[in-house]
Amino acid sequence: xIQIENLHKxxxxxxxxxxxxxxxxxxxxxxLGPNGSGKTTLNKCILGxxxxxxxxxxxxxxxxxxxxxxRKEIDYLPQIANFPNNITVAELIKMIKDLRNVKSKxxxxxxxxxxxxxxxxxxxxxxxxxxxxxxxxxxxFMFDSPIIILDEPTTGLDPAxxxxxxxxxxxxxxxxxxILVTSHIMSFVEEISDEIMFILEGKIYFKxxxxxxxxxxxxxxxxxxxxxxxxxxHA
Amino acid sequence: xxxxxKYSFYDLIKSRWSYIYLLFYLLLxxxxxxxxxxxxxxxxTLMNVIIILVPLIGxxxxxxxxxxxxxxxxxxxxLPLKRSSIFLGQYLGVSLxxxxxxxxxxxxxxxxxxxxxxxxxxxxxxxxxxxSFLTFIFTALSYNIGLMNENKxxxxxxxxxxxxxxxxxxxxxxxxxxxxxxxxxxxxxTLVGTIFNPIDLARILILLKLDISALLxxxxxxxxxxxxxxxxSFLAMGILFIWAVLxxxxxxxxxxxKNF
Numbered sequence: 001x002i003q004i005e006n007l008h009k010x011x012x013x014x015x016x017x018x019x020x021x022x023x024x025x026x027x028x029x030x031x032l033g034p035n036g037s038g039k040t041t042l043n044k045c046i047l048g049x050x051x052x053x054x055x056x057x058x059x060x061x062x063x064x065x066x067x068x069x070x071r072k073e074i075d076y077l078p079q080i081a082n083f084p085n086n087i088t089v090a091e092l093i094k095m096i097k098d099l100r101n102v103k104s105k106x107x108x109x110x111x112x113x114x115x116x117x118x119x120x121x122x123x124x125x126x127x128x129x130x131x132x133x134x135x136x137x138x139x140x141f142m143f144d145s146p147i148i149i150l151d152e153p154t155t156g157l158d159p160a161x162x163x164x165x166x167x168x169x170x171x172x173x174x175x176x177x178x179i180l181v182t183s184h185i186m187s188f189v190e191e192i193s194d195e196i197m198f199i200l201e202g203k204i205y206f207k208x209x210x211x212x213x214x215x216x217x218x219x220x221x222x223x224x225x226x227x228x229x230x231x232x233x234h235a
Numbered sequence: 236x237x238x239x240x241k242y243s244f245y246d247l248i249k250s251r252w253s254y255i256y257l258l259f260y261l262l263l264x265x266x267x268x269x270x271x272x273x274x275x276x277x278x279x280t281l282m283n284v285i286i287i288l289v290p291l292i293g294x295x296x297x298x299x300x301x302x303x304x305x306x307x308x309x310x311x312x313x314l315p316l317k318r319s320s321i322f323l324g325q326y327l328g329v330s331l332x333x334x335x336x337x338x339x340x341x342x343x344x345x346x347x348x349x350x351x352x353x354x355x356x357x358x359x360x361x362x363x364x365x366x367s368f369l370t371f372i373f374t375a376l377s378y379n380i381g382l383m384n385e386n387k388x389x390x391x392x393x394x395x396x397x398x399x400x401x402x403x404x405x406x407x408x409x410x411x412x413x414x415x416x417x418x419x420x421x422x423x424x425t426l427v428g429t430i431f432n433p434i435d436l437a438r439i440l441i442l443l444k445l446d447i448s449a450l451l452x453x454x455x456x457x458x459x460x461x462x463x464x465x466x467x468s469f470l471a472m473g474i475l476f477i478w479a480v481l482x483x484x485x486x487x488x489x490x491x492x493k494n495f
Contacts, residue, residue: 011494049312050494071315078313082306086249099238099314 001025002046002147002178007055009041016041017052018202028169028179030189033199034230039182040079042199043149046180047076059147072100075143079151081136085125089116089135092124096139110138113164130156141168148172150181154188166192186223198226200233236320236327239311243328247300253336256292260340268348275355277348278362281341282441286434287402289366293333293373294398298391300329301381309495322378322490326483330374334367341366358444365437368475372433373398375482382489405432426461433478440471 007020016038031039044050046057048064048071056063059070083092097103111117114134119127127135133156140148153165169192172179183189189196190210198206198213206213206229210222219225247253263284267277304325311321341363350356377394384390409428413421429435443462462471 047313068317076313
């Protein structure tokens with residue numbers, strides 16, 4: 001469980017987060033919002049990569065301030081996957097396992113799922129963007145941690161891989177995990193998420209289920225409901 | 236930290252540039268030894284090269300590695316690892332691989348020219364030690380500049396400027412001061428001025444060991460009396476050590492405050 005209280009973050013002149021209060025329980029929560037609304041910053045605050053100016057974050061009842069051990073409970077998929085270029089996929093997997101101190105995890109199932117075996121001995125700079133993203137996903141789902149944060153997981157994936165991704169998220173959800181997803185693909189969000197949270201100008205504008213959002217905006221279509229929030233607030 | 240160090244180190248020794256650097260030193264030492272035909276003289280010539288070149292290479296490699304591995308660093312930051320171990324591990328990986336190129340690149344030619352039978356072995360060791368110190372110092376300085384500048388071009392420019400300042404401009408200013416105030420006793424000023432520049436400090440250390448400080452006249456004598464003895468050598472090494480530790484501490488401090 002992740003608890004966030006009164007979270008503020010400013011980068012120079014730009015006040016990105018202006019008081020986020022939220023309690024994230026198990027299930028899939030989609031974080032939505034226009035570009036630059038602070039979705040990635042929020043994720044990075046939870047991971048301790050960005051230090052908030054004000055506010056408190058607890059992960060499983062533990063204040064994360066200046067700690068690092070709590071990240072054992074989190075699997076993170078970064079928005080842009082960039083790996084060291086000189087090493088192969090197999091070496092990278094081995095290295096991340098070693099760094100996480102879990103050597104016993106078996107990745108063969110995920111390798112088969114994403115059809116990555118032919119790339120195992122290829123260097124990472126020779127892979128296409130989509131294949132890199134598959135490697136990225138593999139590294140995220142390999143460790144079976146109770147919290148999963150996915151930042152734009154669909155980037156560069158072909159339809160077949162997208163279906164696999166949805167299936168994976170569904171499986172993890174059934175295990176009772178807490179899953180955070182940011183995405184701009186509304187059909188994907190609609191399919192996988194239990195709840196959505198809409199961030200606008202650094203504040204939570206809406207949190208609830210998709211049907212609640214449709215009621216509130218009086219739209220029948222999810223994509224239109226989201227668009228109507230954006231239009232109403234920019235008009 | 237050791238794991239990160241191990242991976243950075245392996246990553247670097249697999250890279251082409253480490254070999255080019257190593258080959259350069261091999262070539263340089265063999266050529267110098269061949270031309271001088273005297274190990275002692277080769278050490279002096281080498282000193283002049285090393286004192287300028289090692290800081291430059293440390294600076295460039297440090298800043299390049301920092302920016303090159305930035306995305307990967309972000310990946311590491313999301314893993315259950317301590318921040319300081321990530322950054323110090325990477326920094327030590329770069330410095331150690333550079334120092335290793337230096338030691339092997341100079342070591343092989345000199346050993347094959349009969350270093351162990353010659354009298355200059357301690358001078359040679361001092362040259363290596365000082366060279367390694369300069370590598371650690373300048374890599375740390377450029378790592379700090381990297382941490383402080385998001386913009387690659389700016390970061391690169393700043394670190395080259397720092398090198399240029401300490402390797403060239405500082406001496407220019409220093410000499411001008413000595414010229415202008417030539418009528419006053421300047422021994423203390425000179426001593427203090429030397430302490431604030433690791434390159435000068437390294438140069439003095441090696442010069443004194445090589446017993447050519449007589450060329451420096453009265454100032455040389457002051458230096459000899461200050462740095463020349465065993466305690467002076469330790470003092471100078473101590474100051475070099477501080478020069479290395481301070482920026483390393485600053486890396487740790489800056490990294491623990493930075494947003495990624």
